[in-house]
Amino acid sequence: MLSDGSPAPGAMPAGRMPGVTQLLAAPRFAALGAPYVVPVQAQPLAHAQLLYFNTALAADIGLAPQWSRTAQAQALLAGNADWPGQHASASVYAGHQFGAWVSQLGDGRVLTLAEWSAPDASPVELQLKGAGPTPYARGSDGRATLRSSVRELLACEALHALGVPTTRALSLVASRLTVQREELETAAVLSRTAPCFVRFGHFEFHAHHGTPAQLAELADHVIEHHFPYLTSHPQRHAAWLAEVIELTAALFAQWQTLGFCHGVLNTDNLSVLGLTLDYGPFGFMERFRPHHVCNASDTEGRYAYSAQPAIGRWNCERLLGACASLLSPQPEAAAAAAVASQAQALLARYDEVYHQEVMRRWRAKLGLRSAQDGDAALINRWLTLLQRARADFTLSFRGLAGALEADPANPAESADSAGPLLDFPPGEQAALAQWLADWRARLASEGCSPAQRAAAMRRVNPLYVLRNHLAQAAIEDAQRGSSAELERLLAVLARPFDVQPGAGHYAQPPAPGQAQLEIGCSA
Ligand code: AMP
Ligand code: MG
Secondary structure, eight states: OOTTSSOOTTSOOTTOOSOGGGSOBOOOTGGGOTTTEEEOOOOOOTTOEEEEEOHHHHHHHTOOGGGGGSHHHHHHHHTOSOOTTOOOEEEOOOEEETTEEESOOOOSSEEEEEEEEOTTSOEEEEEEESSOOOTTSTTSOOOEEHHHHHHHHHHHHHHHHTTOOBOEEEEEEEEEEEEESSSEEEEEEEEEEESOOOBHHHHHHHHHHSOHHHHHHHHHHHHHHHOGGGTTOTTHHHHHHHHHHHHHHHHHHHHHHHTEEOSOOOGGGOBTTOOBOOOSSOEEOSBOOTTOOOOTTOTTOTTOGGGHHHHHHHHHHHHHHHTHHHHOSSOOHHHHHHHHHHHHHHHHHHHHHHHHHHHHHHHHHTTOOSOOTTHHHHHHHHHHHHHHHTOBHHHHHHHHHHHHHSOTTSOOSSTTSSHHHHTSOHHHHHHHHHHHHHHHHHHHTSOOOHHHHHHHHHTTSOSOOOOHHHHHHHHHHHHTTOOHHHHHHHHHHTSTTSOOTTOGGGGSOOOTTSOOOOOOSOO
């Protein structure tokens, strides 16, 4: 609804929420047609069982919660029916994978099922992942494992609750179909939504294989639907690229301060809306190690935690390279220099925004309300301490909030106290005490009660993050046909900052004897 009470253009008439057929189709990307997308057909899935449906997201995008119980919904979400009035499609893209140029990729096992406008008029694109191969499957089966689908579902919903821009998961359909990975696994179909799924790699593909006009058409499409305030900008393409770069820098800053490692930061996995996209071997870092690599297949550590910010910049450079013709329609020799200097200026925005955002977020995590000289040193000393102490990243920040309120020598026996700091090894206790003293002195320069500050810190430092062993428990339960653990874990992760009675073990790292899970690219 618009603020004057009238329905937003393209939205459903108010009060008519029950079914999918009332949604007003707003074909966007799919309607671009060749050479951007091709029509595809989902492959039927036998023995499909709707294991999970995200009713909160459904309401946001204009689907009634009870819709999921209809035969129509169950068929659509399994890939067993066509969306009324729309044709499924897959898009082509390219990308730099682990630094190497791959001139053709594409939605190999993803199809866009439908596009419409949500009740708030925002664009919605609905994709199925794992509904069979497309022309871009490159010989693969087009399916997704139940394991990787549960992980994507949990991770995107966890990040969303943490306030991180991301694609969302609407449903999970399990099946008895098996697929061969390292071992035989059961397959599933995940449905996911975003305003659009356009990637850096789409621009790389059309820059490499298409004409400047084709590339401009793609850019204008994205601008018209997702950055409409730029349509009349005198230099709309440059202004749009600046926005993409800034959104990317802000996203990476947010990941760093949450200890989130994406795992496969290829340019085909970067969204032009600055969304977290394509969850594979991601991980929330537990013990703090700057060189932590969450992807067991990433033997060189290209996408290590500490490397992520520079990779984000490198990927923006690839996008700018692909979009050079948008900056200068006539790439003659004289123009080339101008384009290069414009690209450098745009890239500088990455550094500025990343620095500004990451400092703002680190400060908030330490409870600092103002910016002062020496803050960066204080933050770095804290992170070095975490590394030396092999301390849990998430719980240590939470422990700092606890330390403001409790006598650190006598913390309460709760998951949300200064307790995690006491777990620092004896050899690091002196350094910790010195750092805490310096931190308290820094805090004393700002007027704020300890309780107020601790409360503010707990609003930015989560207690619950998606740890691999928690995801694994939900996966194993789902493999037995139950969604109980998935639902419980999702409910905890939906309120990551609030202490939840009875949920203490969801805050904890795996027990010392518990095997560390290796997560690779296989999905
Ligand atoms: P990812 O590493 O998951 O981002 O995937 C890289 C590319 O491989 C994308 O173009 C995917 O669509 C494609 N792909 C990955 N797994 C499969 C599969 N099982 N079937 C078809 N395509 C796949
Ligand atoms: Mg991908």
